[in-house]
Amino acid sequence: GESVGLHLPTLSVQEGDNSIINCAYSNSASDYFIWYKQESGKGPQFIIDIRSNMDKRQGQRVTVLLNKTVKHLSLQIAATQPGDSAVYFCAESPDNAGGTSYGKLTFGQGTILTVHP
Amino acid sequence: KAGVTQTPRYLIKTRGQQVTLSCSPISGHRSVSWYQQTPGQGLQFLFEYFSETQRNKGNFPGRFSGRQFSNSRSEMNVSTLELGDSALYLCASMTRGRTRDTQYFGPGTRLTVL
16 A cells, blocks of 8 residues: 655754653553654664663653553653754563563654754 | 664665665674664664574565674665665664663665665
């Protein structure tokens, strides 16, 4: 059938605001979740991760929240800066037998974050 | 430590040709995964190699293949190229490929099929 391009959600914020990017995941067996940032012309860059036995993890200016009940993940960026403008992806990794995902991450569609000075 | 490197960065091929892309993982990483990124389908898993063995494969036709060498460097090959193979091909490495290992991505190879 005809393929349809992904229409990525967009989030536009002012510099200094806090940003919240949301992600719904589908696999209840997923054990590990990661947020990546991808700038134009570059590969995805690791931001922060969280394991399924946690519901919150903080990094430098970023916080990830995990709600396993509704299978929802969010990334909060504090004091957003123009350099944060990028596409943000959540990714999930299943916990196959033996704790080995064999390298397979399932990515969300991504969210375009634009930060205005 | 040097990051994941991919060569070449850009490629232009015509339909029916074949192409080989190369990936050098972070030193000490033994697992290499490959992904295809397109505007229509997003990021999709192709396959993963560990210790020269393919351990996992995504839903791609047999035209897509890969291999890994004893130094953990990996190559992927696409034969009989189709227009729809135009994409950014990303390689990611991690230590052992366990569920909670972090995958680090290279800059990608942009393949255009004419």
